Amino acid sequence: MSSNDLREACGRTEDLVSYFYGESSEIEAKSFERHLAECAACRHEQAAFNSLRSSFESARQQAAHSFAPLTVNYTESSVSTAQTEEKRGRASGAIGARCVARVLSFGARLDAGRCGGRERRLLRARRHGRL
Amino acid sequence: MDRAVGTSSDEQIIERALAGDTDAFGDIVQRWERKIYHLAYGMLGREEDARDAAQETFISAFRNLKNFRGDAKVSSWLHRIAINQCISRQRRARVRGETALEDESLEDGAGLYASSATHSSPARAAESRERADIVRRAVTALPEELREVLVLKEFEEMTFQEIAETLDLPLSTVKSRLYTALRQLRLRLAKYGEGIRVEGQRTLR
Numbered sequence: 001m002s003s004n005d006l007r008e009a010c011g012r013t014e015d016l017v018s019y020f021y022g023e024s025s026e027i028e029a030k031s032f033e034r035h036l037a038e039c040a041a042c043r044h045e046q047a048a049f050n051s052l053r054s055s056f057e058s059a060r061q062q063a064a065h066s067f068a069p070l071t072v073n074y075t076e077s078s079v080s081t082a083q084t085e086e087k088r089g090r091a092s093g094a095i096g097a098r099c100v101a102r103v104l105s106f107g108a109r110l111d112a113g114r115c116g117g118r119e120r121r122l123l124r125a126r127r128h129g130r131l
Numbered sequence: 132m133d134r135a136v137g138t139s140s141d142e143q144i145i146e147r148a149l150a151g152d153t154d155a156f157g158d159i160v161q162r163w164e165r166k167i168y169h170l171a172y173g174m175l176g177r178e179e180d181a182r183d184a185a186q187e188t189f190i191s192a193f194r195n196l197k198n199f200r201g202d203a204k205v206s207s208w209l210h211r212i213a214i215n216q217c218i219s220r221q222r223r224a225r226v227r228g229e230t231a232l233e234d235e236s237l238e239d240g241a242g243l244y245a246s247s248a249t250h251s252s253p254a255r256a257a258e259s260r261e262r263a264d265i266v267r268r269a270v271t272a273l274p275e276e277l278r279e280v281l282v283l284k285e286f287e288e289m290t291f292q293e294i295a296e297t298l299d300l301p302l303s304t305v306k307s308r309l310y311t312a313l314r315q316l317r318l319r320l321a322k323y324g325e326g327i328r329v330e331g332q333r334t335l336r
Contacts (some may be wrong), residue, residue, distance in 0.1 A: 014306040018314075021284065023291055048317045057284040058263030059270075063172040063181075063286065070164045070185055 010041045020049055134333035141205030148196060156196065159205065160189050166206075166287060167213045168190050174217035174278060176271040184220050188213040207297040210287070214279050216299075221271075252253035280305055 012035060018024040036042055084111045139147075141159065167188050168202035171181035191212050199208060270278060283294045294305045 013310040014303060017306045017310045018291070021291070045314070049313050052313060052317060052320075053268070055262045055266040058259045059173070059267045060169070060286060062260070062263055062267070063169045066178045066181075067165055067168050067173070070160060070168070070182070085306065103325075131283075 010039050012039075012042065016042055016045060020046060142201060145199060145201075145205055146195070156193055159192075159209075163209055164189070164205070167209060169286050170210060170282060171217055172215050173267075173270065173282035174214065175221065176267045177320070180220065184213065184216045187216045191216065197301070204296070207293075210297045218275050218279075266316070267331065269316055272319070273312055273315060277308050277315065280308040281312040281316075284309055 012032070015024070015028065015032050015035070016058075019029055025031060036046070139158075141162070144155050144158050144162075148159070161240070164185060168181055168185045171184040172178065175181050175184060188209065192209055195212075199205070215332075230282070249336070270281060271301060273281065280294060283289045283297060284291075289297065291302055291309075293304050295302045300308075
């Protein structure tokens with residue numbers, strides 16, 4: 001590691017992140033650009049953060065590619081879950097039991113080999129009306 | 132869709148859910164599932180964990196629907212629940228002694244982060260994926276208070292003001308934590324390589 005990495009940046013760290021993320025006002029941006037021209041520490045940080053951001057972009061793409069909708073169509077079993085909820089007279093049961101069923105339904109699908117023990121217990125308890 | 136979900140605000144949809152619209156909460160799930168999944172992915176770094184955490188987030192949100200007072204944005208409320216789910220999930224995994232992503236050896240891939248691979252397209256694509264994996268791992272190893280700010284910025288692309296509202300933090304704290312997170316990340320990654328290379332072109336320093 002070079003001494004540059006250990007060097008404390010200058011005191012304008014908040015200005016640096018505002019500028020870096022494009023959230024400075026026009027006046028603030030011009031002021032910071034003048035500072036950048038004179039401050040090697042801030043220029044170094046800015047360049048290093050730029051490199052990091054390109055990797056974040058790749059990670060965001062990985063997240064986007066791995067996404068699959070969490071919701072699924074209702075199933076017969078989820079309808080019975082909804083009915084159980086309604087019978088229990090929960091304050092919100094009648095309002096959104098089908099919504100829970102939808103959430104639990106996708107949970108049940110994902111459950112196979114994916115959810116942890118706690119999730120499986122929760123789903124099972126829900127199905128048997130214990131929650 | 133008759134209920135014009137696309138034009139309704141989140142708060143209007145929640146009101147409908149509370150008033151007895153049985154599909155309204157499902158609309159909230161549909162509207163926010165991608166964002167919440169991305170947040171969980173950034174916080175936890177693994178697809179399966181992120182999916183489970185996103186699922187738990189909506190179950191928890193539904194259970195606490197009646198406690199939603201409307202004094203916060205629905206998006207902030209959901210993001211807070213998701214962050215808490217991710218943090219508690221990671222803590223539980225640690226207690227159980229499960230291997231967390233951040234515990235996997237950073238050195239395994241860190242050479243690639245700073246390597247001088249060939250610059251043909253397939254090689255660069257592979258290198259880009261490796262870099263993303265390494266950064267993802269390094270992010271999950273950040274302290275919680277730094278990670279949540281960084282992930283809201285980089286994965287959710289929130290403004291500083293939105294992050295401040297979501298986490299109930301002063302704006303200056305958001306900025307300083309973000310700076311610290313970026314700096315820690317950079318130092319952590321630089322520790323394992325020759326330096327942080329700018330997209331295969333040159334090495335800084």
